[in-house]
Ligand SMILES: Nc1ncnc2c1ncn2[C@@H]1O[C@H](COP(=O)(O)OP(=O)(O)OP(=O)(O)O)[C@@H](O)[C@H]1O
């Protein structure tokens with residue numbers, strides 16, 4: 001993007017920058033620093049002990065694994081939804097557009113209970129699925145369903161504007177060059193969505209890793225099987241094991257940071273695509 | 277290959293005619309410039325030929341084959357968009373190779389054949405070694421040539437260009453247009469070029485096709501259009517004009533300004549507009565004050581009265597009446613409601 005220095009042009013820029021940094025420090029950096037410092041408060045030993053707890057490792061695997069699967073499924077679903085809203089303009093697309101953000105506004109406990117009821121053994125979706133021998137609620141699949149629900153708005157909102165602004169001439173150019181509909185889709189329409197898709201995946205994934213409220217109602221929460229890491233934080237705190245709780249939090253933080261940095265690096269590889 | 281448009285019409289969503297009974301035949305190897313005021317329907321016509329839009333009536337024939345039912349992808353024509361429409365996520369080489377790579381497997385050249393075709397086109401477009409760059413890294417003129425190379429990669433017999441040089445500066449336009457004409461001749465193309473630029477149209481095309489309000493007003497070689505302009509737009513488009521209002525009474529055009537002489541004509545009575553090139557005006561002795569202006573391009577320029585500028589070739593400038601002048605408009609063209617009613 002544009003990287004000219006703004007300092008010379010905007011009056012009060014320095015003051016605004018300074019106060020922004022102070023607030024950013026208070027709101028973001030201090031709590032993070034506290035989170036990083038807290039596990040070591042009792043020395044390195046309790047931290048290392050918490051770290052190699054097999055229950056924690058299982059919870060991390062469940063958390064990151066389901067977040068990854070949920071974000072990966074959200075991506076094509078969100079793309080279809082974005083397409084329906086901004087390109088196909090299906091009947092009711094305005095209502096759909098408004099509904100997309102609903103999962104963000106809903107208290108997560110409400111989403112969790114609703115999903116648990118829907119996918120429960122006697123729910124609208126759960127009953128037919130149970131018939132097929134598939135158990136969603138109170139099983140690892142339930143976690144993925146809940147995470148998909150909270151993640152999809154991020155995918156739609158990241159992809160829709162890019163899709164809406166894609167020049168229609170590109171598709172026409174592909175047609176005059178002999179491309180079929182599916183060739184146009186795969187070679188011309190979808191590739192430019194890749195950077196936005198990475199952003200979408202990153203947002204949905206990050207949200208899913210930290211999600212707590214909706215998951216615990218549908219997951220079943222069996223240690224080693226369907227227990228997510230954020231739940232383990234709460235459990236450790238209830239056991240007055242503050243170092244253990246903070247250690248889980250720190251691991252979640254670091255792992256998420258590494259993954260988001262990797263996605264950012266991947267996205268920067270596409271900078272030369274912009275503005276043709 | 278020849279292109280034959282027969283009574284093409286197209287309506288917009290509201291039912292208005294944006295193309296109205298357009299018929300035009302273009303011979304194999306011909307270069308036609310499609311000109312006309314903004315909103316005349318030039319882009320609409322080009323899109324119908326390419327198959328990007330469907331006509332509401334009439335037929336498009338290419339090389340004697342009716343193309344009307346074929347979608348754009350099956351017509352095999354080269355199309356260059358005004359804003360290039362390059363694929364930003366593909367390298368220059370991949371952009372150029374696009375049309376070859378989407379061919380069905382049985383027709384698709386091998387990888388190495390595609391690569392050498394791309395190199396050949398990059399050389400032809402004077403862009404050697406730029407294949408790995410991305411469109412965002414090129415200048416406007418370079419992007420334009422990539423768009424052209426991409427359209428030419430599959431060797432289409434017909435090339436359709438919609439104001440391809442619109443965004444380029446005048447110097448680049450000038451060199452790219454002669455280069456395009458050479459390319460057209462070298463590759464044996466049949467080309468239709470939409471342009472707003474009179475110089476460009478005259479320099480590059482064998483024939484001009486002039487559109488207005490969705491209709492084809494006139495088509496012909498530049499000197500035919502110059503000799504018999506069908507509308508005042510054609511006259512305006514082809515060069516500087518002086519416009520004199522007046523009326524025809526009893527076989528004589530009587531100009532409104534007192535310093536212009538009446539002209540004998542052969543048309544019915546009524547209001548009329550006379551249009552004439554500044555260098556076709558002859559100056560004779562008369563009542564108007566003559567103000568000399570700067571000499572330019574071999575013409576001595578004078579202002580007659582307070583509005584009309586006259587160009588007199590320098591070698592006859594000594595015959596200009598110095599005391600006072602009147603205009604002899606005998607070499608002008610007469611129009612009524614924008615349509616030619618007579619060449620005088
Ligand atoms: N998609 C459309 N829907 C409705 N009307 C349209 C559409 N596209 C063009 N028109 C109308 O058709 C007419 C011709 O438009 P067109 O774009 O062909 O003009 P043009 O000669 O290419 O003009 P310009 O020189 O400004 O590019 C215009 O009156 C325009 O308003």
Ligand SMILES: [Mg+2]
Nearest residue numbers: 318319320438
């Ligand atoms: Mg146009």
